[in-house]
Amino acid sequence: xxxxxxxxxxxxxxxxxxxxxxxxxxxxxxxxxxxxxxxxxxxxxxxxxxxxxxxxxxxxxxxxxxxxxxxxxxxxxxxxxxxxxxxxxxxxxxxxxxxxxxxxxx
Numbered sequence: 097x098x099x100x101x102x103x104x105x106x107x108x109x110x111x112x113x114x115x116x117x118x119x120x121x122x123x124x125x126x127x128x129x130x131x132x133x134x135x136x137x138x139x140x141x142x143x144x145x146x147x148x149x150x151x152x153x154x155x156x157x158x159x160x161x162x163x164x165x166x167x168x169x170x171x172x173x174x175x176x177x178x179x180x181x182x183x184x185x186x187x188x189x190x191x192x193x194x195x196x197x198x199x200x201x202x
Contacts (some may be wrong), residue, residue, distance in 0.1 A: 103193030
C-alpha cells in the first residue's frame with residue numbers, strides 16, 4: 097500500500113509529545129487498515145492505546161495467526177505513561193509491524 101510509513105521509524109517516537117503521538121496514531125491506523133486486507137482481521141482504531149493495550153495485543157495475535165506466524169510478544173504489558181514503558185513498547189511494536197510487513201509484502 098503506497099504511503100505507509102516504515103514501522104521501524106516508530107522506535108524514535110518521542111515520549112510525551114502530543115502532536116507526535118497523534119501522528120503515530122494516524123500512521124498506525126493506516127498500517128492496520130492495510131493489514132486488514134490480506135489477513136481478513138477486522139480493522140480497529142486504537143485511539144485509547146495508552147489506556148487499553150489488551151485490545152491492541154489481541155489484534156496482533158489475530159494478525160499473526162491469520163498469517164500463520166508465531167504469536168508476537170505480549171504487547172499489552174507496557175505502561176505507556178512511563179518513559180521506559182513507552183520506549184520499550186515502541187521498539188517491540190515497530191519490530192512486530194516490520195515482521196507483519198515482511199509476511200504480507202506491504
